[in-house]
Every structure is written in structure tokens, then in C-alpha cells.
Amino acid sequence: MSFVDILRVEAKFMYGDIVRRRSLFLAILAYPYILTIFVLLIGSSIGSPVFFEEKVCLTPTVYLVTNGFILMSMLSVIDDILWRPILDEYTGTIAYVLSSPTSRLKHYLAIPIPRLILVLLSGFTSIVPVFIYYYGYDGFIEASIVLLMTLLASTSAIPLVMILVGVVYGLGGGIWRIVNIVRPILLMLTGVYYPRRFMPLIGQMICYAIPQSHIVEAIHLLLSAQYLGSAAIDIVSLIGVATILVIVYSPLSYRSMRFWEYSRVKEGVKT
Numbered sequence: 707m708s709f710v711d712i713l714r715v716e717a718k719f720m721y722g723d724i725v726r727r728r729s730l731f732l733a734i735l736a737y738p739y740i741l742t743i744f745v746l747l748i749g750s751s752i753g754s755p756v757f758f759e760e761k762v763c764l765t766p767t768v769y770l771v772t773n774g775f776i777l778m779s780m781l782s783v784i785d786d787i788l789w790r791p792i793l794d795e796y797t798g799t800i801a802y803v804l805s806s807p808t809s810r811l812k813h814y815l816a817i818p819i820p821r822l823i824l825v826l827l828s829g830f831t832s833i834v835p836v837f838i839y840y841y842g843y844d845g846f847i848e849a850s851i852v853l854l855m856t857l858l859a860s861t862s863a864i865p866l867v868m869i870l871v872g873v874v875y876g877l878g879g880g881i882w883r884i885v886n887i888v889r890p891i892l893l894m895l896t897g898v899y900y901p902r903r904f905m906p907l908i909g910q911m912i913c914y915a916i917p918q919s920h921i922v923e924a925i926h927l928l929l930s931a932q933y934l935g936s937a938a939i940d941i942v943s944l945i946g947v948a949t950i951l952v953i954v955y956s957p958l959s960y961r962s963m964r965f966w967e968y969s970r971v972k973e974g975v976k977t
Contacts, residue, residue, distance in 0.1 A: 709812045717820040724824070734825060738774030738832040745770050762901070763930040771836045772852060772929065773898050775829055776922060779860040780896060782825045783818040787867045788885050790817055791875050791966075804970055810963045814868055822860055829853045852925055855945075859896075859921035862948050865955035866917060867892075872962025876969040897922045917955070920948040 724731050746755075746766060755766050762769055794800040803813075833852060837845030870892075874884050894900060895913050902913040902923060913919040924944040931937035 707808050707812075709816060712808065712812055713816040713819060716816045720820040721824075731824075734778065735828050735831050737778050738771050741774040741777075742767060742770040764926075765840060768836060768840055768929065772833055772925070775825075775833050776856050776859065776925065777893070777898050778828070779822060779825050779856050780863060780893060780898065780918065782821040783860045783863050784867055784889060784892060786818040786821055787814055787864070787871055788889060790814070791871065792885070800970070804967060810967055811868075811960050814871070814963065815864060818860075818864065822857075826853060826857055829856070848928070851928060855921055855925050855928070858945065858948070859918040859925070862917040862921060862952050863896075865952055865959040868959035869955060869962040872959070872964070872966040876962070876966040878969065892916075895919060897926075901926055915951070917948040917951040920944040920951070 758766050758769075791800065794803050803810075829849070829852075834846065834849045837849035837852075839845070841848060870888060874888065895902075895909065895916055897905075897913055897919045902910050902919060905913065921944065924941040927937045927940055927944070
């Protein structure tokens, strides 16, 4: 099967699930707003929005809605790839997946794309209205750039997540527990809600090895800049670093997936 064929099958699987569970679609649309309201209520009770704006150089509402949207986009990639082997294990399809002549690399590249497309489209109901409200027409342009950069950040996470899948599932033993530990740590180190410039040195060093954290940092620079030209060089540099890391991790992700496949075939699977 070609990559397009695999992508079409994954899209039918995911969108069919959305049609059956409309509440999931509503949750995707509402999540950035719900998270923003929750954090604003908690934050306002212990601190001043003015202090937040002085520290982060951005209005709390814009910052939180944007990061809620980025987080949803990241989750659409990380969760779909990390949890798919466990889903196949419990539904009894893992043996058929491993014995299929279809490339595992193509399969796992295609898995997160349908949900990611849906989440990115939801940006027109979250960050676009908020940006237009605060910044007018310029806000629409800025929101469009943020949407594009969020797409880059989410797709840049795929090779690293595939490496984690290969290592975690290849080693085996307590897999879902390990995934529950790896997932929040990976999300935290992307710098979505806790900018990496505020992290301790060890946290910053780990972040530098994570491609999507550079693009998230570029988005934060874009939002806090007085005008786009003042931060353009830094933004392009960060995207360039993320691109280099993706190129480095891509062959490693292929080897990692092969390691997982070899380990499972050697061990045998239960159906």
C-alpha cells in the first residue's frame, strides 16, 4: 500500500470515530477555552494578570488560548502514536499489524495526521477569533502564522515519538505505565505552558534536543515581539534547528521501529 492509501484508511477510522462520538469533536473545539478559563481562575486567585503580562510580555488570555491549541495539536500526534500499539494489543490486531507487508514506518507516519488536521481546523474557532478580538486584522495574519507554525511543531514531533515507541515497546514490560510517565514529561519539555527560558539548566539542555520545543519557542517569540521583523531572524533560526533535529532523528526512528518489530516477532504475540 502507498502512503496515501494508508492515510485514507486512517482518516476513515478516525473520522468515523468522530461521527460516532460527537462529544469528542465538541471537546476538541472547547478544550482551549476550558483550559484558559481554568488557568485564569486559578492564576487570578494567587497572582495579578498584570504581573503575568510583565513577566511573559503577553496578555494572559492570548497566551493561554494559543498554548491550549498548541497542546491539543501536540497531543493529537503524541497520543495517537504512543497509544496505538497498546490499542492494537488489546483489540487483538497486533499480530496482523506486524505480519502485514505494509511498512510500519509509513503506517505510523500516517496515524496522527487525520486527527492533527481536525485539531488545526479547530484553530479557526479558538485562536483566530481571540487574535482578531485583541489585534484586529493584524491578529488574523498572526493567527494564520501561528497555525502554520503549530503544524510544523506537531509534525516535527513525529520522529522523536516514533523513537520512543520503538524503544519502549521493544523493551516491553509494564508498557502502559512507562507511557503514562513518558507522555507528560515529553509535553512539559516542549515548553508549551512553561517556557524553556524559565526552566532550570538541565531542563533547558533536554529541551534543546526536542525538535518541537524550538518551534514552540519561536511561536512565543512571535507573540511577544513588537513587530514580526524584530524577531524574524531568531524565529527562522529556531525553525532551522528543529529541521536539523528532525533530519537527524528520522533514520533513528526507522531503526527504532525495526527494533520494536523484531522484538515482538522474536517474542511472539498473543491474539
